[in-house]
Amino acid sequence: MENREKIIETAKEQFMRFGVRSVTMDDIARMAGMSKKTIYQEFSDKNQLVFESFSSALNEDIHCLENLPKINDGIIEHLVGLTAHIRRRFADMNPMVLNEIQRYFPQCWQLFEEFKKEHVLKEITDLLEKGKEEGFFRPEINTEVMALLRMEQMMLIFDPIKFPMSKFNPVELQLEIFEHFLYGIFTEKGREAYLNQKKQYNENHN
DNA sequence: TACCGC
DNA sequence: AGCGGT
Numbered sequence: 001m002e003n004r005e006k007i008i009e010t011a012k013e014q015f016m017r018f019g020v021r022s023v024t025m026d027d028i029a030r031m032a033g034m035s036k037k038t039i040y041q042e043f044s045d046k047n048q049l050v051f052e053s054f055s056s057a058l059n060e061d062i063h064c065l066e067n068l069p070k071i072n073d074g075i076i077e078h079l080v081g082l083t084a085h086i087r088r089r090f091a092d093m094n095p096m097v098l099n100e101i102q103r104y105f106p107q108c109w110q111l112f113e114e115f116k117k118e119h120v121l122k123e124i125t126d127l128l129e130k131g132k133e134e135g136f137f138r139p140e141i142n143t144e145v146m147a148l149l150r151m152e153q154m155m156l157i158f159d160p161i162k163f164p165m166s167k168f169n170p171v172e173l174q175l176e177i178f179e180h181f182l183y184g185i186f187t188e189k190g191r192e193a194y195l196n197q198k199k200q201y202n203e204n205h206n
Numbered sequence: 207t208a209c210c211g212c
Numbered sequence: 213a214g215c216g217g218t
Binding site: 024025026037040045046047 | 214215216217218
C-alpha cells in the first residue's frame, strides 16, 4: 500500500473511532508505522489530512449505499438493507466527530453539507416518491418536508447534549428514530411488508 | 527524535 | 500542558 493511502486509511479509522481532536499527528504516525515527516510530505497540515480522510469516508459511504438492494428492486428490501447499513456504519463511530468537524474544520463541514444535499436528500426523496407510487407510504405525505425532516432527525443523534452517549447507544438510537419515521409514513400494506421482510432478514442472518 | 512556539 | 509543525 502506498504511503499516502496507508496514512489516509489509518487516519480515517482513528479519527472515526476516537474523534478528530483527540487523535494527534503523532498517533497517526505511530499507528501507520512511519515518521511525521513522511506524513507532512503527503499532507500540508492536519486540516488537509482530516479533509482527505473525511472525503474518503464519504466516498466509501456512497459506494456502500450503491451496493444495497436497489430502490427499484423493492422498497422494503432496500429499507431493511438500510437498517443493516446503519448498524455497520455507526457501530465504530464516535458521534463527537461531526461536532468537532463543524467547529474546527470548516472546509470539511462544507463538504459534508454538500454530501447531505447532493446524496442523502436525493436518496431519501427517491425512496419516498417510489414508496408512495407503490402504496407503501401514505400518498398524502409531503415528500420535500418529510425528506428534510428525516435528514434533520439523522443529525439529531450527534448532539451530545440532547442525546448523551452515556445514556444512549448511537446505533440503537439511530434505528429507533428511523423506525419511528417509517411508522409515521407507512400505509397498512407498507407496515406489514416491512415487518415480514425484517422477520425474513433476521431468519437469514441468525 | 529533539525541539520550538502557540 | 500538549499538540502541530520543522
